[in-house]
Amino acid sequence: MNQYLVHFSLVIAISLLLSACEKPSAEVNLYSARKEVLIRPLLEQFTQDTGITVNVISSKADALLKRIESEGINSPADVLLTTDAGRLFRAKSAGVFTPIASDVIESNVPKQYRDSENYWTGLSVRVRPIMVTEEGKKFNLSRYEDLSNPELSGQICIRSSSNIYNQSLVSSLLAASPTEEVETWAKGLVGNMARSPQGGDRDQIRAAAAGQCSIVVANTYYLASMISNEDKSDDFSAGSAMTVIWPNQVEGRGAHVNISGAGVVKSAPNKDNAVKLIEFLSSDKAQEIYANVNFEYPVKADIPLHPVLQKWGEFNADPLNVDYLGEKNADAVKLMDRAGWK
């Protein structure tokens, strides 16, 4: 009796061991700077299509980068997903990424939104235009540079300079003009603020609609999500009060854009699946989710936009290589410190 039991358990143990070795579970480990709730619909679609399970840790990009660096060659991370180009640049400089060789990605994502050596790729475009209320229309704004005009005193609501999109906006200005000019501009902008910077992008729109200011600089997807949901009536009416102005269209470079993107980690234990995940994120199916659920602009051409985005019309985006935003980020922050932009 006892012997049977021993044999039986041995068989079980061996078969368990075999099954563990035999079937390398199809999975990919994602370190995501994008909030998990936002990325979930995309990942579920990926698992459905490929059978590959996605394990996620979501946190701040810099913290995730530090974690990958510390974990070293044993890091379980396959893909690092960020919400701005600066962090991709940092990850590349830190030697965390490995180049991706993928024809799919190369044909899906325009060159402007990819690393020149294919260490990372952009996956969605985030635009930061100027928005005005009825009141703000009279200033006839057409360029970011106009925001420092003294006649706009007390009219502008914009969030803190700790925000990455303000930092990248200033970086893009540094590409267009000499540092001293940008610093003067930043000081002028600070002088025109209706209030000390506070809250997020939506809060700026709400404040403008309430009448505290008439000009806002904010990312479009915030505005789009406010006016796409008529159930939340306060936000809907606040958002509807705003008109989007695409800056620097006539002369010069175009509206400032940043990207969200991803790269494959050098020590990735599931490299093939990592590439598959990024390829999927650049595919039509995923790009449509970016456009229709998250209200971002797809990187891939010919993806139908959300009706709200269509209404705002076409615009020229700043063709500056987004790499530059990362390179200049620290300079931009220092400049804003000097200008007294809190």
Added chain:
Amino acid sequence: MIIRELSWQLSSLAIASLVFFPLVTLLWVSVDANLEVLTHLAATVLQDYVTTSILLMVGVAILTLCVGVGSAWLVTHFRFTGDSIFSWALLLPLAVPTYITAYSYTGLLDVAGPIQSYIRQFFEIGVGDYWFPEIRSLNGAIFVIGFVLYPYVYLLARSAFMDQSGSLQDVSRLLGFSSKRTFFKITLPIARPAIVAGVSLALMETLADFGAVSYFGLSTFTTGIFRTWYGLDSVSGAAQLALMLLSFIIVLMVIEKHSRKRSGYQSKMRKQPRHTTKLVGASNAIAFTLALTPVLLGFILPMLQLIVWSVQTHAALYTAAFWSLVANTLGLASVTTTIALFLALIIAYANRLAPNRVTSFSKRVAGLGYAVPGTIIAVGTLIPLARLDNTIDAWFRMHFDLSTGLLLSGTLAALIIAYLVRFLAVALSSIDSGLNSISLNIDYAARSLGQAPLKSIQKVHIPMLKGSLITALLIVFVDVMKELPATLILRPFNFNTLAVRAYELASDERLMDASLASLFIVLAGLVPVILLTKASVKR
């Protein structure tokens, strides 16, 4: 005997090294820095960071002192309508994460919020035509943080007041002191160590706060640390700032210790029941209002806002994912709290047994983690743990051609270690102040009756410490549940807590969707509050 004492000292030192390693890591990271970042900060924003942080601390200190001590005095010395309810209700604000209270108040009082919109509509005026307090300001932050954190002071002051023997009041009356004079000359000085412990907890948490302060657009030391790391891409610069913050805390601790000198406040008398005054009429109404105000401002108002939002988003409640968040949160908090209490008891008791350099050093170090922002603690834990894991892995690869991978990094153990680094201070301060109020004569008596230290801790001290232990349990439990930054950085794959979920939604400016998770943090926080109440009723 000597060996036994040595083992206490060694364990105390070992526990302290848990906190010590992350701090040394911080030092090691900061050495890396070029001075350029620091020079830039000094020339531009550093002064603002320092001024704002100090003003915030002073404001929060005054507010938590007045509210915490005042309310503790009310519920322990007077009988008035609802006093037994207030004695636990006054703890409730602690269960709400500070940033959630900040979000709620902003939603309510902001320029675009319902109150100001109503004012504008009703009087047909525009923004700027009327005066309204700006919630997102230094004063707003003091208000919100103060009313969330005063329970630290209340909790410790209350148990100190309750421990005071009624005979002290008798003596004071006999000497002809008025009750006001009794309070300032006797009750307050005796409770001082406990009150100071409470205020320092509140202040350390204030200094480490990021969520609320950054939402209010204030430039404090902590927001500066993050700006330096994220914006200027300088981890070392951030570490330097964190060390400055830490040195500041150490200086404050030293000043406090010296001002208290070595005067002990141990009660050697037999406990007499305390006298309470029954209030009637107008004084009853005043006491009721005074006790209600902090509960109203720190808990009921923000809660109402959360409930209103939750009603609209309750659908998430019926998903399995949501309940796994609840389970994860409660599990982590229980395990961490148990370990923290155990370790804090060892450190505090070792120091009592042999108050020498080793044990008091351990005690000081173990008390430091709380003031350091969670993210910095997380990085300080991450780096040495990963290094340890990789060293072990390399050794096994070399000798056995076998990879052990990461043993601790990326597991719940790493997360719990980080929690301990940060929250050991909380458990320690409560247990230590409790232990200090037990006369050493009791130890001598226990020892002369032949009880070994371990036995006397079990049989004598723990029963006497019950109140302080439960206080420590409550605070650590609630703190772990609310903890965000370390959880965000160190947690394993596919593992989320209520705080993480609430934060992810709230930081995406979806306050409404975040309300349900926030509400559940509060509900779960009520469990230890009720426990504490039951225990203190028994006493």
